[in-house]
Amino acid sequence: MSDNVYVGSAGKxxxxxxxxxxxxxxxxxxxxxxxxxxxxxxxxxxxxxxxxWARHDVRTALLVLVSGRFRLDFPGRSVVLDRQGDYVVWGPGVDHSWFAEEESVVLTVRWPSVPGYAVAADPVGRGERTV
Incomplete structure (x- = not known):
């Protein structure tokens, strides 16, 4: 890292x-x-x-499907992303969960970046949980 430039690989x-x-x-x-x-x-x-479920988040989020088939669940509604570039945006306070119907790659952007909010591995190995 030099001159305030970072070059990397998203996967790595x-x-x-x-x-x-x-x-x-x-x-x-x-x-x-x-x-x-x-x-x-x-x-x-x-x-x-x-x-x-992620509950009471104070951020806005954008999730874009890069590959695969990915479902987002919201109270009373599910959205399936199945074409590259499909996306969904949800605002602060919108509870949500997700399920990868096929092997999937997604890009998520959340704002603002909030200190004190962390996600940890679920001890029974079922993904992530809010802590």
Whole structure:
């Protein structure tokens, strides 16, 4: 890293930080540090699912399908992304969950980047959970 430029590989870098490439959680001084937004490169095997619903999030989110077939569940509604470039945006306070109907790659952008909100591996191995 020099001259405030970082060159990487989303697939390799994502594996180092639960998929997250950019956000407040990167070291200050790293060009990937941002308090404005977070970016995640999510690689999900077939039938991967969020272990529990994300509730009461204060951020807005955009999820774009890169490959595969990916379902987002919202209260009273499900959205299936099945063509490259399909996307969904949801606002603050919208509870959600997700399920990879096929092996999928998704790009997620959330804003703002909120310190104190973390996702950890579910102890029974069913994806992620909010802590």
């Amino acid at each position: 870098d994502a594996a180092l930080d639960r998929g997250w490439l950019l956000g407040h959680f990167k070291d200050v001084g790293d060009p990937r540090h941002s308090e404005a937004l977070e970016i995640k490169w999510g690689v999900h095997p077939r039938h991967d699912e969020r272990a529990q």
